[in-house]
Amino acid sequence: MRILLVEDNHALADGLSAILRGTGHAVDVVGDGASASAATAAEAFDLVILDLTLPEMDGLEVLRAMRARQNRSAVLILTARGAAEDKVKGLDLGADDYMSKPFDISEFEARVRMLLRRQAGLRSSALSFGGVDLDLNSRTFSAGGVPLDIPARELGLLEILFMRAGKVVSKEAIIQSLAAFDDDLSANAIEQYVSRLRKRIAPHGLTVRTARGIGYYLDKAAPA
Known part of the structure; x- marks a missing residue:
């Protein structure tokens, strides 16, 4: 945020x-x-x-x-x-x-x-999507009760997408949410964070999908 x-x-x-x-x-x-x-x-x-x-x-x-x-x-x-x-x-x-x-x-x-x-239009500090849980108070993600180890930038990205699960979030909105005045955060950097995040959450049944020309949204991954 x-x-x-x-x-x-x-x-x-x-x-x-x-x-x-x-x-x-x-x-x-x-x-x-x-x-x-x-x-x-x-x-x-x-x-x-x-x-x-x-x-x-x-x-x-x-x-x-x-x-x-x-x-x-x-x-x-x-x-x-x-x-x-x-x-x-x-x-x-x-x-x-x-x-x-x-x-x-x-x-x-x-x-x-x-x-x-x-x-964000949320009533509770505890959110779930797929097999992953988010505690907004501690800003921690877990799957099956086990905390997920996610670097800060990717954690911020996942939080943004998780709180709007299933809805497209534009690249510009992501940059606005993650970057302060003195941060140099480009659209290319967001693409890299998305790529890394996909690999981290894939084992837990989630993925980040691309809405071409618009942005990204969190979705449940198709069964292997």
Whole structure:
């Protein structure tokens, strides 16, 4: 999943981005409201974590501009402005959740997981397709109760396809989900990840099929 973190406290931004990247997400970080507004206008994010007190443009104005553009990214407001009035304004403008600083990291992680599940239209953190299971909380795949050892990029790709099993996902959508601003991720690289992933999941009855000119989708493999 791709996340935009909007935070002008550099130490906090570094810490939160490290936590989010450590759980496999592509994370972009900006430190002012104008950059946040420009990023959300130009790029697609699954989740925006938004401070309110920002240089150049207030976080509520960033949120207002996002929703005016019909941007449907999930938004978690994370701010020291904990007054009820600010919370009501943020939720009324279209924020999905609101946390006041200081906050508990484990609660923050849980809320991020909840919002990403909701964004993907999922009610449960446990998914199954074919003979493979996905635990969204731990972002681990298993088959027959045995964890699958999958490198980070391929794991991210499988997660994207697994959460939309049977539906075509475009190459561009995959690149958007896996790549941050500073990542150089090409369509050719995606093809290589798909090829490697096919070999890893073939023993478990799954495959990645190509929708020519469009993208890829996860499917059950034909019996040998």
